[in-house]
Amino acid sequence: MHVDLASIAFWVIAIVLVGASLAVVLQRNIVHAALALIVVFGAAAGIYILLNAEFIAIVQVLIYAGAVTILILFAIMLTQHSMGRNSNPFSTQWWLAALICILLGGGIIYAVGHSVMAIGTATSPVLLAGEGSGVGGTVVRLGQLLYSPFQYSYVLPFEIASVVLLVAIVGAIMIGREEEE
Amino acid sequence: MADYIPVLILMGLAFLFTILVTLVTFIFGPKKPTPEKLAPYECGIEEIEAPKQRFPVKYLVTGMLFIIFDVEAATIIPLAILMHSLKVLGLVELVIFAVILVVPFVYIWRKGAFMWE
Amino acid sequence: MSDVAIQLIGALIKCVVVIGALLTIFAYMTLIERRVLARFQRRVGPNRAGPFGLLQPLADGMKMAFKEQIIPSKARRFVFLIAPSISVFVALSAFAVVPLGDTTAWGNSVWAHALAPYIADINVGVLYILAISSLAVYGIVLGGWSSGNHYSLLGALRSAAQMVSYEVSIALSLAGVLMFSQTLSMVGIVHAQVNYGIWFILVQPLGFLLYGIAATAEVNRAPFDLPEAEQELVAGYLTEFSGLRWSLYQMAEYINMITVSSIAATLFFGGWTLGGLSGIPGLPIVWYVVKVAIFLFIFMWLRATLPRIRYDQLMRFGWQVLLPLSVLNLLATAVVIAFGWPWWISGVFGLAVLLVGGAVYYARMRRNHPLTQPTQDEIGLLLPQSVRLVHIEAQALATNGTNGAISANGSKGDKSGASAEAVEAGARP
Numbered sequence: 243m244h245v246d247l248a249s250i251a252f253w254v255i256a257i258v259l260v261g262a263s264l265a266v267v268l269q270r271n272i273v274h275a276a277l278a279l280i281v282v283f284g285a286a287a288g289i290y291i292l293l294n295a296e297f298i299a300i301v302q303v304l305i306y307a308g309a310v311t312i313l314i315l316f317a318i319m320l321t322q323h324s325m326g327r328n329s330n331p332f333s334t335q336w337w338l339a340a341l342i343c344i345l346l347g348g349g350i351i352y353a354v355g356h357s358v359m360a361i362g363t364a365t366s367p368v369l370l371a372g373e374g375s376g377v378g379g380t381v382v383r384l385g386q387l388l389y390s391p392f393q394y395s396y397v398l399p400f401e402i403a404s405v406v407l408l409v410a411i412v413g414a415i416m417i418g419r420e421e422e423e
Numbered sequence: 424m425a426d427y428i429p430v431l432i433l434m435g436l437a438f439l440f441t442i443l444v445t446l447v448t449f450i451f452g453p454k455k456p457t458p459e460k461l462a463p464y465e466c467g468i469e470e471i472e473a474p475k476q477r478f479p480v481k482y483l484v485t486g487m488l489f490i491i492f493d494v495e496a497a498t499i500i501p502l503a504i505l506m507h508s509l510k511v512l513g514l515v516e517l518v519i520f521a522v523i524l525v526v527p528f529v530y531i532w533r534k535g536a537f538m539w540e
Numbered sequence: 541m542s543d544v545a546i547q548l549i550g551a552l553i554k555c556v557v558v559i560g561a562l563l564t565i566f567a568y569m570t571l572i573e574r575r576v577l578a579r580f581q582r583r584v585g586p587n588r589a590g591p592f593g594l595l596q597p598l599a600d601g602m603k604m605a606f607k608e609q610i611i612p613s614k615a616r617r618f619v620f621l622i623a624p625s626i627s628v629f630v631a632l633s634a635f636a637v638v639p640l641g642d643t644t645a646w647g648n649s650v651w652a653h654a655l656a657p658y659i660a661d662i663n664v665g666v667l668y669i670l671a672i673s674s675l676a677v678y679g680i681v682l683g684g685w686s687s688g689n690h691y692s693l694l695g696a697l698r699s700a701a702q703m704v705s706y707e708v709s710i711a712l713s714l715a716g717v718l719m720f721s722q723t724l725s726m727v728g729i730v731h732a733q734v735n736y737g738i739w740f741i742l743v744q745p746l747g748f749l750l751y752g753i754a755a756t757a758e759v760n761r762a763p764f765d766l767p768e769a770e771q772e773l774v775a776g777y778l779t780e781f782s783g784l785r786w787s788l789y790q791m792a793e794y795i796n797m798i799t800v801s802s803i804a805a806t807l808f809f810g811g812w813t814l815g816g817l818s819g820i821p822g823l824p825i826v827w828y829v830v831k832v833a834i835f836l837f838i839f840m841w842l843r844a845t846l847p848r849i850r851y852d853q854l855m856r857f858g859w860q861v862l863l864p865l866s867v868l869n870l871l872a873t874a875v876v877i878a879f880g881w882p883w884w885i886s887g888v889f890g891l892a893v894l895l896v897g898g899a900v901y902y903a904r905m906r907r908n909h910p911l912t913q914p915t916q917d918e919i920g921l922l923l924p925q926s927v928r929l930v931h932i933e934a935q936a937l938a939t940n941g942t943n944g945a946i947s948a949n950g951s952k953g954d955k956s957g958a959s960a961e962a963v964e965a966g967a968r969p
Contacts, residue, residue, distance in 0.1 A: 245785055320482075411491050418483060429555065454785055460610060463690070493707070538852070
């Protein structure tokens with residue numbers, strides 16, 4: 243029963259996800275496309291929850307659906323023709339893009355179906371060790387992986403992430419500086 | 424994962440509710456549109472110029488800064504709930520992380536990123 | 541019945557009850573707010589529909605349902621249609637993880653688990669609320685942008701930058717509490733406070749104040765209600781909306797107020813606990829409701845008291861005051877936790893920062909706006925600037941004997957006038 247529910251949920255979310263992704267690409271109005279993008283991020287968060295990756299799911303909503311998409315909306319609304327009926331025009335090479343997408347999709351499906359690695363990582367003992375441990379759950383586990391300096395030493399990437407953010411802040415302020423000149 | 428099914432039910436009901444309200448209001452409300460009624464409400468003055476519907480660049484900058492600090496908050500929160508077990512090591516990690524971010528914060532402050540006229 | 545079916549039925553019942561309760565509370569909060577604001581302004585408020593005006597929300601709702609839905613010719617139809625729905629959907633969804641009571645006394649039966657007084661207890665509860673409420677900005681931005689109206693667009697612009705700016709401060713100001721609770725689950729945070737034997741407001745006074753300010757801005761309430769500043773923007777993003785879809789926006793605002801009040805009550809004031817009194821069945825939810833009601837009253841009080849702040853002040857305050865202070869609070873709490881110091885050091889630090897901050901603010905305000913007192917020559921020419929000055933003026937006139945009408949009630953005026961002047965003299969630098 244439990245497994246059935248999970249797989250039903252997966253297929254529902256998957257259909258929503260693919261449908262919304264197609265809407266992002268195919269919608270002729272770019273604001274509608276941005277709205278569909280929010281649905282895509284939300285559905286992706288649903289997939290993460292099915293995988294027991296709660297923290298990633300929440301961050302997906304917080305950062306991508308909440309922050310990145312609002313920035314995309316700002317950028318759309320900055321430009322002149324965002325109100326037009328055909329603000330998200332098709333490239334003339336859409337058939338080439340479609341072909342590449344189909345090939346890539348086929349490749350990924352084949353790889354997931356046949357690769358030992360793809361199945362192997364999902365059940366790696368490191369990630370599953372924290373599951374069902376009760377208090378805190380996966381967030382605590384994730385935090386231990388990230389921040390315990392002696393066990394897994396992902397501390398350096400964490401500190402480097404702040405340098406990346408530093409660069410991003412300076413970049414943001416440089417982009418927005420044009421008014422002064 | 425089972426914890427999230429009630430959340431999904433709540434979201435579904437909320438969705439149904441908003442659809443219902445929208446339908447109800449369109450069913451019960453009168454429909455007598457006139458050109459004046461459908462014009463933008465500008466306090467009785469005829470519209471001189473349509474809104475540009477473009478956001479100033481300033482908002483884009485604020486949006487970008489928001490993403491950056493949101494990412495910062497999202498990385499700090501797992502560290503926060505582990506602070507009890509990490510003790511001083513956690514504090515050192517947090518301080519290094521914060522100091523690296525304080526530098527550009529001071530920089531953009533001096534650049535006037537937060538000044539709105 | 542299988543366990544799963546019981547769980548599903550329980551969840552369904554709880555969801556319906558929660559949505560129904562939120563909508564009812566919303567309806568009556570509009571009435572209560574109007575009555576409370578009226579008392580603040582020495583009016584009576586709506587009291588005609590039913591006893592004490594209790595049927596007023598019903599009447600308003602009926603009226604709203606029968607209003608015409610205007611879709612302006614310049615509006616972007618699809619976005620315009622769904623924007624209010626987004627707001628309400630987000631507001632209702634965010635409430636899912638708020639704990640209304642306790643289950644420890646309920647035993648371990650399946651029904652007890654299915655009917656626990658919260659919709660879901662998820663490991664990332666606090667982040668869930670933050671993430672879902674970060675989507676609230678879309679309802680307002682899209683609604684204002686799609687209306688094809690100058691005022692709506694300005695309201696949308698303002699709300700976008702405002703909500704985005706204060707959201708970071710919310711997350712960072714809550715991190716101090718999370719350090720003590722060691723969990724993100726809302727239920728877990730309440731239990732952590734029970735284990736500590738204290739409410740986290742004692743540990744995090746600064747965090748609470750920062751959260752309160754940022755949350756007020758996040759739900760667009762006075763004095764941060766710039767998106768709908770009626771004196772400047774007609775009604776901001778609400779201008780082109782009518783009927784029930786207008787009230788959907790109001791509904792979202794009030795439900796968001798309830799949600800942020802619930803977070804404050806849960807994280808800082810122990811949620812449904814109140815000393816030893818939360819063991820009695822039925823009482824926990826009462827304590828929860830009382831705490832939330834106090835916060836909701838404070839929202840109304842703020843609206844009645846404070847003037848709206850200017851937009852540049854709003855943005856600078858969010859980035860230059862709230863954000864650095866919440867990082868400071870975070871670091872100080874981290875120091876206390878890391879060195880294993882007792883909890884009250886964190887509380888004392890928070891209070892000290894509040895005192896210093898208050899003193900700095902007061903000094904700066906006095907420097908920019910020094911206390912002015914009319915000179916002896918000007919008295920009698922100046923119109924009274926405030927109630928306090930009326931006393932001074934009355935007393936001055938009474939001593940000069942230039943106006944018999946005012947000196948007629950001189951005996952009373954003399955006394956209060958003298959005390960008011962003493963206060964003035966004491967406050968002068």
